[in-house]
Amino acid sequence: MDWMELIKNISIIIASWTAVYGIDQWRREYRGKRQAELAEEVLSLFYEAQDAIGHIRNPFAFGGEGASRKAGENETPEEKDAFDKAFVIFERFKSHQELFNKIHAIRYRFMAQFGVDSAKPFDNLRNITNEIQVSAQALAQLWARQNRYFRTGQQEQHHFDQIQKHEAVFWEGLEDSDPISPKLKQCVAEIETTCRGILSAKGTLYSVLNYEFPRKHRKKNNPSQVTPADGLRHR
Numbered sequence: 001m002d003w004m005e006l007i008k009n010i011s012i013i014i015a016s017w018t019a020v021y022g023i024d025q026w027r028r029e030y031r032g033k034r035q036a037e038l039a040e041e042v043l044s045l046f047y048e049a050q051d052a053i054g055h056i057r058n059p060f061a062f063g064g065e066g067a068s069r070k071a072g073e074n075e076t077p078e079e080k081d082a083f084d085k086a087f088v089i090f091e092r093f094k095s096h097q098e099l100f101n102k103i104h105a106i107r108y109r110f111m112a113q114f115g116v117d118s119a120k121p122f123d124n125l126r127n128i129t130n131e132i133q134v135s136a137q138a139l140a141q142l143w144a145r146q147n148r149y150f151r152t153g154q155q156e157q158h159h160f161d162q163i164q165k166h167e168a169v170f171w172e173g174l175e176d177s178d179p180i181s182p183k184l185k186q187c188v189a190e191i192e193t194t195c196r197g198i199l200s201a202k203g204t205l206y207s208v209l210n211y212e213f214p215r216k217h218r219k220k221n222n223p224s225q226v227t228p229a230d231g232l233r234h235r
Helices: 003-056 077-095 097-114 116-145 153-170 180-199 205-209 228-233
Strands: none
Touching: 003 077, 003 097, 003 116, 003 180, 077 097, 077 116, 097 116, 116 153, 116 180
């Protein structure tokens, strides 16, 4: 084999390798772009859900809320008032149903891209909404019975303790007595950690090549003086 033939074969190998590498690079960039778009969409949906739950738990009711519930034939006026008041939560949930359906649907795409463990904030969000609705159902019955006679003071105290417990879930209140707000904040913080890690391309070759190394700043008057930050860098 002469030199010209060898050079020709090497050129073919290099061209083939370049083509394969180019296709693989394009595929990785395209996948990275899709993952970033998905992460941005999910993070936006969780922010919307946080605002939606704030609206759902707003302690201020508006005129006509709860009136869409169909009353039972044998309901007393006290029961109707209690059931309608609790039904406000379900009306408000219904106004945001499309958002929560979208979050539930996108959960599977998120798991397919980033693994089963990435779905934890989705599960936590659903648990939060379920907890609110369960408390609404409980309060409908508790409010309807609060004017009834209790055989013992202990039964009466237990009844009002249950009302207080579920009202803390039902209505948004002060953070130190609100069991839902901390859970919701933690849920959003967890999805933020996952999504922002994806959006900033942490741990990728791109981030390494584009890493901006910190510059050392020395004071003109006293070059030997070391700041606390410099001390940490030199440990």
